[in-house]
Amino acid sequence: MKNLxxxxxxxxxxxxxxxxxxxxxYFSNDELLRKVLNCVPDILLVLNKNRQVVYANKTLYNALGxxxxxxxxxxxxxxxxxxxxxxxxxxxxxxxxxCRECGAANAIIQSLIGYEDVRECRIMxxxxxxxxxxxxxxxxxxxxxxxxxxxxAKDIRHEKRREVLERIFFHDIMNIAGNFVxxxxxxxxxxxxxxxxxxxxxxxxxxKLIDEINSxxxxxxxxxxxxxxxxxxxxxxELLKDILETCKTGDAAAKRHIKIGHDSHKILLISxxxxxxxxxxxxxxxAFEASKEGESVTVNCEYSKNNDVVFSxxxxxxxxxxxxxxxxxxxxxxxxxxxxxxxxxxxxLTERYLxxxxxxxxxxxxxxxxxxxxxxxxx
Numbered sequence: 106m107k108n109l110x111x112x113x114x115x116x117x118x119x120x121x122x123x124x125x126x127x128x129x130x131y132f133s134n135d136e137l138l139r140k141v142l143n144c145v146p147d148i149l150l151v152l153n154k155n156r157q158v159v160y161a162n163k164t165l166y167n168a169l170g171x172x173x174x175x176x177x178x179x180x181x182x183x184x185x186x187x188x189x190x191x192x193x194x195x196x197x198x199x200x201x202x203x204c205r206e207c208g209a210a211n212a213i214i215q216s217l218i219g220y221e222d223v224r225e226c227r228i229m230x231x232x233x234x235x236x237x238x239x240x241x242x243x244x245x246x247x248x249x250x251x252x253x254x255x256x257x258a259k260d261i262r263h264e265k266r267r268e269v270l271e272r273i274f275f276h277d278i279m280n281i282a283g284n285f286v287x288x289x290x291x292x293x294x295x296x297x298x299x300x301x302x303x304x305x306x307x308x309x310x311x312x313k314l315i316d317e318i319n320s321x322x323x324x325x326x327x328x329x330x331x332x333x334x335x336x337x338x339x340x341x342x343e344l345l346k347d348i349l350e351t352c353k354t355g356d357a358a359a360k361r362h363i364k365i366g367h368d369s370h371k372i373l374l375i376s377x378x379x380x381x382x383x384x385x386x387x388x389x390x391x392a393f394e395a396s397k398e399g400e401s402v403t404v405n406c407e408y409s410k411n412n413d414v415v416f417s418x419x420x421x422x423x424x425x426x427x428x429x430x431x432x433x434x435x436x437x438x439x440x441x442x443x444x445x446x447x448x449x450x451x452x453x454l455t456e457r458y459l460x461x462x463x464x465x466x467x468x469x470x471x472x473x474x475x476x477x478x479x480x481x482x483x484x
């Protein structure tokens with residue numbers, strides 16, 4: 106059965122109900138094969154040439170609460186997992202622009218042309234906003250005159266969290282703690298009149314350490330849906346001035362400038378000031394890291410057309426299209442392994458707790474601007 110739906114990556118064509126039933130019976134009627142597939146402890150799917158499921162093991166049923174095969178017959182992996190991008194293009198899983206960078210889609214395509222493949226895949230569920238990290242394997246299988254893909258997925262969220270925490274506690278926090286030692290050593294050998302400046306350095310380092318610990322604590326609580334929102338009245342102008350003073354002392358701000366846009370508005374809103382500061386701080390930190398020495402980062406606050414509040418952070422850098430498709434995905438980063446929580450936390454805190462919307466735009470001509478759009482009151 107031909108499918109004329111638009112696609113940006115994999116073919117949108119789907120098999121007929123008769124073809125799907127025939128393939129399903131081939132695997133479900135073979136008792137030995139069925140037992141072997143059900144012994145696999147991770148999610149396992151058998152996919153046909155059009156990437157549609159024709160058989161699934163018990164692990165998938167138990168993980169997603171699926172009662173019978175008819176509930177998922179002919180669906181594709183992203184559709185079964187309710188990926189936020191699965192229905193964007195009309196052709197389903199594998200056909201959107203974002204699918205070009207999807208580890209699962211690419212691995213499956215490789216297996217259907219005869220190659221084994223293993224990749225990592227990041228999926229955010231449309232219904233719950235829950236973020237998953239998977240390691241996926243795809244193996245080619247020929248049965249009769251048909252080609253299939255044996256697709257397995259392992260949840261590696263805990264592995265990714267451990268990587269990030271190890272990096273933070275064994276690298277970042279150890280570096281900050283090392284500052285304490287160096288500063289106290291200097292305090293022992295200097296005249297009294299200079300002590301005050303070093304004490305200030307010690308205080309700033311202490312504040313960075315506390316802020317880093319609080320940041321990770323907030324993220325953990327947010328992902329576990331245990332984070333409490335404390336709405337207060339906020340003056341946007343005072344908030345931005347305060348955040349800018351704090352950000353100027355950060356390592357990422359070295360030899361870079363930050364300013365408030367000349368058209369920024371003074372707006373009173375009701376929101377959680379701690380979470381809003383965290384989101385804005387991450388936006389500014391990302392902008393600094395994307396900027397070259399001597400460049401400026403600009404922050405703004407203004408009303409949207411719907412009378413919502415829009416906070417924005419602009420830098421001159423450009424995000425490549427293949428990277429844009431993965432922004433806001435948990436654990437994705439261009440800075441190396443063990444990173445990738447900054448942009449993810451921006452979206453998580455803004456949309457789940459501040460009742461807003463996180464977005465961005467990037468072009469070679471205009472640079473990159475990250476925005477969060479918030480209601481005048483989150484109560």
